[in-house]
Amino acid sequence: MKDKKSRLKEKLFEKAVRFGDFTLASGLKSTYYINGKMATLDSEGLNMISEVMLDMLENTECDAVGGPTLGADPMVGGIIALAHNRGRKLTGFIVRKESKDHGTKNLIEGPLEPGMKTIVIEDVATTGGSAKKAIDAVRAFGCDVVGVLVIVDRDQGAKELLNEMGIPFEPIFTKAELGL
């Protein structure tokens, strides 16, 4: 797993990390930007991200993996398709930003069923606000959230927010591990 992670780190710097003056979706300013989709939509990148996340979930009892569209979508696909090759059945789901009929229901796409134990995934965590929205939707649907996995934690509040909610939070890389 250490080798996979160091190759993945190279891939992130090659494809997804850019330096400059950025204003993030959260409104915060930053000297670097991580476009997770440039790594999650690269065939080797997604394969590595999916395999590392499946390694992280090896001893976790869970039925389903999903996250907020659009960032989580290819990761959900990669993880559940590769899970099958490990003999593991994982249901995928995608959380819409708003429901098709603008109601509070139908935010969840996919064969998720109430009572399932879920993992919420994201590419990059900043304040944790988008993960929280997804968690709220999954809980309203009747499922338990047993953990949150992300590729990179920018260390801007996500960990604290999720800890407060009582949900284990595990990034593949912290900001410090990437030297950012």
Next chain:
Amino acid sequence: MKDKKSRLKEKLFEKAVRFGDFTLASGLKSTYYINGKMATLDSEGLNMISEVMLDMLENTECDAVGGPTLGADPMVGGIIALAHNRGRKLTGFIVRKESKDHGTKNLIEGPLEPGMKTIVIEDVATTGGSAKKAIDAVRAFGCDVVGVLVIVDRDQGAKELLNEMGIPFEPIFTKAELGL
């Protein structure tokens, strides 16, 4: 591949095909509905769909695979992640319904580059309208579209529309092959 297809057919009827009175997104009425996401977000379902599509692309020269959000998203992830295990590099991309800044640019997410030969994928084709929108966006981005693959062709105009546009169209299953 024949075994994969017959197992996939069972999976579609188990997960995605429902009978009743439906009005489709295109406005057409139907006695059956196919919720592709119930199959593409199933770990075995997505694994089979991705492997069959990769088999169909075995002799096709292409650099990238993508399609319209949200239906195509998990398929894009499954296909590019499994392509890597075959030693094949395929870039993924996702076509947004509208750009984040409501302009005509930035409809494409992912590391697609102008000049790439692309395959557009969808779960279910009806009139072909959503495939056409994705093709228009990909062409405007400077890429060639060398084919369209779908899981099911409902036989309601997609084939004719894409043939008119000069783009090869290949469903895993036609409506007739599913006995619908």
